[in-house]
Structures are given as C-alpha cells and as structure tokens.
Amino acid sequence: MRFSEIYGNDALKRRLVKMVDENRLSHAVLFVEQEGMGAVAFAIALSQYLNCKNRSDGDSCGQCSSCLRHQKLTYPDLHFSFPVNSSAKLSDQEKKRPVSGFFLREWNELLISNPYFGAQELNDALGIENKSGVISVNEAREISSTLSLQPYESDYKIMVIWQADKMNAEAANKLLKLLEEPPAGTLFLLVTQNVEKMLPTVLSRCQIIRLQPEDRGDMANLLEGRFGLDKETAMNVATLAGGSVGRAISEMESSGSDSQNMSLLQGLMDAALAKSLADVLDIADSLAALGKDRQRQWCVYAEGFIRKMFVSAKGLPQIAFADSEEKEYISMLVPRIKESFYDRSAAALDAAIRMIESNVSAKLVFADLGNRFYLYI
Ligand SMILES: [Zn+2]
Known part of the structure; x- marks a missing residue:
C-alpha cells in the first residue's frame, strides 16, 4: 500500500516519510487511532516505503518487487500479530493455544478488502464468535522467536501488532524486554484504539503517532468520488461519520x-x-x-x-x-x-x-x- 492510496492524514504521511528519510524512526512506533481510521494501512505503507527500492516524491514506487509483495502482504520481513481466540476454523491441537499465525489467510483477506476494519469484523473473519480476542503470552513467544531470526532481505524485521492494548499482563511483560532491548533491525509498529488501556511501561518505550479525525470537507470529496453522492448528501454522511472514513464506508455499504x-x-x-x-x-x-x-x-x-x-x-x-x-x-x-x-x-x-x-x-x-x-x- 502506498501512502497515496490511503485517504487523509496527509500531514502525518509527510511526517512518517521525513522520519524515514532522516533516519529518525524509533524502533517502536505506536499508532493511536479511533476505530475505522485505518492506522494499520499507515503501518503497511510505512514498511513499504522503508523497503522500496525506488522511492520518489515522498512515497514508495508501488512497482518494485518489495512493493508488489507488500501489496499482497507476502513480504517476508513484514509480520503481523493481532488478538485471537479459539475458533472452529482451528484443529483441536491449535485450539489449545491459538496464535495469530494460525489465522494469517483470514487476516490478509480482511486487510486487503478493507483496511478500515474494526474488532468485530476481525472476530467474524477469524470465526471466534462471541469471544474477545487476546494477545496471549503464547503470542508474545511467537513474536519473540520471529524477531530473533535474521531478516530475509530487508534491513529490518517489521512486526505490526494490531490492538496492542489487548495484550494480557504476562504477554506485555514478555514483550517489554523486547521493546527495551530489541534485536538489531527490529521495527515494532503497534496500533491501538484504546491508548488508555496500554501499560505505561509499554507506552513509555514507543514513539506515539496520533491519527486525526478527517476534515469533513475532505471526507465529503472522497464520498462523492467513491460512491457518486451529490455534494450535500456527501457532506451529511461525512458529518454523521464523525471523521472516521471506515465508519462512513460501513454506513454506506x-x-x-x-x-x-x-x-x-x-x-x-x-x-x-x-x-x-x-x-x-x-x-x-x-x-x-x-x-x-x-x-x-x-x-x-x-x-x-x-x-x-x-x-x-x-x-x-x-x-x-x-x-x-x-x-x-x-x-x-x-x-x-x-x-x-x-x-x-x-x-x-x-x-x-x-x-x-x-x-x-x-x-x-x-x-x-x-x-x-x-x-x-
Ligand atoms: Zn517500490
């Protein structure tokens, strides 16, 4: 995903690009958003930019082999971790210790079809039904072992942790060590919609990036273009969605x-x-x-x-x-x-x-x- 393919938060895009260009990116970045703002898309665009062979005009090229694999979410040094629970989709063995690695196909499909998804859409996609997803200590172990290996081709091993606030205490303590002393070349990209639930010890180790609600006028333009609404209707939908593109789209769809x-x-x-x-x-x-x-x-x-x-x-x-x-x-x-x-x-x-x-x-x-x-x- 290129930055130009993500709607809105343009100042933030420029800031991320500048941080990469000037080599000022911290090894742990926490994106703070409201549900439906699509922070995970920013995390992917950042990884794509970081690894693009042909950056220009403050964006990745979208055509080199690294970009193409980012777009399909198959880049070997880009990893995802997210809250899970047991699901009918898993084998009996897997059900005992569910980790996000068991659900990558469902995750990729959802993320490609709608990067503005929320917790319920993910739960539905994973088939965990009425249970809430958790980032458990088993998941933290997986993260740790993934990051202990050398990167395949990037200078970085990038770990995107979606809804990092869903870590239980045991998982957070395990990850804290990694956040404090990460293996060389590690880049954590954490995403939360509930920053107040993050442990202060985790927060203090992250560079915090806040996504802003969209300007009503800009969002109305997007809705006009994408859904063919007239100007007045688009403005009204933008107002109802309270600055969240995801909410506007799900309202429409x-x-x-x-x-x-x-x-x-x-x-x-x-x-x-x-x-x-x-x-x-x-x-x-x-x-x-x-x-x-x-x-x-x-x-x-x-x-x-x-x-x-x-x-x-x-x-x-x-x-x-x-x-x-x-x-x-x-x-x-x-x-x-x-x-x-x-x-x-x-x-x-x-x-x-x-x-x-x-x-x-x-x-x-x-x-x-x-x-x-x-x-x-
Ligand atoms: Zn590229």
Missing part, C-alpha cells in the same frame, strides 16, 4: 444488513413503546448474553439507527441510508417518540459502550440501558 442487530433493537423499542418492562428486560438479557465485541457492535448499530430516525424525523430521509425494512419501521416509530429520546438514548448507548469496555457486568449494563429506553421513549 452495510446500511441495515445486520438483521440480528435490527431484530434486537426492534424488540427493545417495541417493548419500551408498549410499556412492558418485563419484555424490555428480556431483550436486555439477550443482549447481555452476547459476547463483548458483539455487544459493542450492537450499541454502535443502535446509535446509527437512532441517527437515521433523527434525520428522518427532521424531514431528511434521503440522507438516512435506511434500507426498505428500516424505513418502514422508522416511519412507524418516529411519530410515537419523544423529541428528547434521540439525544438521551444516544448518550445512554455511549455510556453503555464505555461500561462494556471497562468490564462492568453486562447484565447491569443492559438492564440499565433497557430501563433508560423504557423511560426516555
């Missing part, structure tokens, strides 16, 4: 495709409207029984749906991107809902996401959320 999310939300809204607290709590129980990443994904879906209701209520259904099933439901709901519901329920969903991230009991989180929907609607 998947609008309403997740029928389980839809049916749980519909159940909750219907029960709240019918003033049946028992039914509300039944749905809350179903939500609490999902895995943590699925719970988060449902909250994000519900926020998106409430935005669609809000823009429809404001008389702008053309920018709601609701599919026909959603549209019908929204037109039935909107006249029955209090004006204050949109803001209050969105805030409650934000709070639920934060509590899920902080490992508050899912039963409590969703009972509280259900109660709030019941009261606010």
Whole structure:
C-alpha cells in the first residue's frame, strides 16, 4: 500500500516519510487511532516505503518487487500479530493455544478488502464468535522467536501488532524486554484504539503517532468520488461519520444488513413503546448474553439507527441510508417518540459502550440501558 492510496492524514504521511528519510524512526512506533481510521494501512505503507527500492516524491514506487509483495502482504520481513481466540476454523491441537499465525489467510483477506476494519469484523473473519480476542503470552513467544531470526532481505524485521492494548499482563511483560532491548533491525509498529488501556511501561518505550479525525470537507470529496453522492448528501454522511472514513464506508455499504442487530433493537423499542418492562428486560438479557465485541457492535448499530430516525424525523430521509425494512419501521416509530429520546438514548448507548469496555457486568449494563429506553421513549 502506498501512502497515496490511503485517504487523509496527509500531514502525518509527510511526517512518517521525513522520519524515514532522516533516519529518525524509533524502533517502536505506536499508532493511536479511533476505530475505522485505518492506522494499520499507515503501518503497511510505512514498511513499504522503508523497503522500496525506488522511492520518489515522498512515497514508495508501488512497482518494485518489495512493493508488489507488500501489496499482497507476502513480504517476508513484514509480520503481523493481532488478538485471537479459539475458533472452529482451528484443529483441536491449535485450539489449545491459538496464535495469530494460525489465522494469517483470514487476516490478509480482511486487510486487503478493507483496511478500515474494526474488532468485530476481525472476530467474524477469524470465526471466534462471541469471544474477545487476546494477545496471549503464547503470542508474545511467537513474536519473540520471529524477531530473533535474521531478516530475509530487508534491513529490518517489521512486526505490526494490531490492538496492542489487548495484550494480557504476562504477554506485555514478555514483550517489554523486547521493546527495551530489541534485536538489531527490529521495527515494532503497534496500533491501538484504546491508548488508555496500554501499560505505561509499554507506552513509555514507543514513539506515539496520533491519527486525526478527517476534515469533513475532505471526507465529503472522497464520498462523492467513491460512491457518486451529490455534494450535500456527501457532506451529511461525512458529518454523521464523525471523521472516521471506515465508519462512513460501513454506513454506506452495510446500511441495515445486520438483521440480528435490527431484530434486537426492534424488540427493545417495541417493548419500551408498549410499556412492558418485563419484555424490555428480556431483550436486555439477550443482549447481555452476547459476547463483548458483539455487544459493542450492537450499541454502535443502535446509535446509527437512532441517527437515521433523527434525520428522518427532521424531514431528511434521503440522507438516512435506511434500507426498505428500516424505513418502514422508522416511519412507524418516529411519530410515537419523544423529541428528547434521540439525544438521551444516544448518550445512554455511549455510556453503555464505555461500561462494556471497562468490564462492568453486562447484565447491569443492559438492564440499565433497557430501563433508560423504557423511560426516555
Ligand atoms: Zn517500490
């Protein structure tokens, strides 16, 4: 991937290029982003630039043998590590100690098709279902043994660790030694969407690079070009996506495709409207029984749906991107809902996401959320 193929954060691209050109790249870089910003694409573009035989104009050439293999993610000195768990895709032996090396095909396919993917998309691709991915001490051992070998052809061995905040303490302690005294030529490119969960000891050893949310106008231009939206619609989608290209694209591509999310939300809204607290709590129980990443994904879906209701209520259904099933439901709901519901329920969903991230009991989180929907609607 060339820098020019990644959308946005142009100042950051120039900074990375300059660091390579002036030989000031630290041996451990931590990219801090919000989900959907595509920091992993920056990590790959950086590795490609570093190893390109024919750099020009602040970018890799895209044509030399190193660039071509970076594009297919087959460059032998570029390695990936990411949170995993056991999956039906693994053999019984592999299930006992899952590591990311068992999932490279799934990882590569996902990364090539959508470098803006989030945790749930990865979990789905790996088939780990309701379990959360973890970077375990077994994974840390794999990383250590990969980095102990000589590079094949690069001057560097590059280790991209996606969601480095998912390292458990044992893994972090093992990696800390490597971060402190890495074998010569090691380059760590860490990515996190939860920098507050990174251990301070790890953070202090990394050069921190923050991706910025996209400018609304720039993103609208991208959406116009890529999806053929008119100017006004593109601007509205850019606003709704809150500066994240990944979120805008998934909003456009998947609008309403997740029928389980839809049916749980519909159940909750219907029960709240019918003033049946028992039914509300039944749905809350179903939500609490999902895995943590699925719970988060449902909250994000519900926020998106409430935005669609809000823009429809404001008389702008053309920018709601609701599919026909959603549209019908929204037109039935909107006249029955209090004006204050949109803001209050969105805030409650934000709070639920934060509590899920902080490992508050899912039963409590969703009972509280259900109660709030019941009261606010
Ligand atoms: Zn090249």
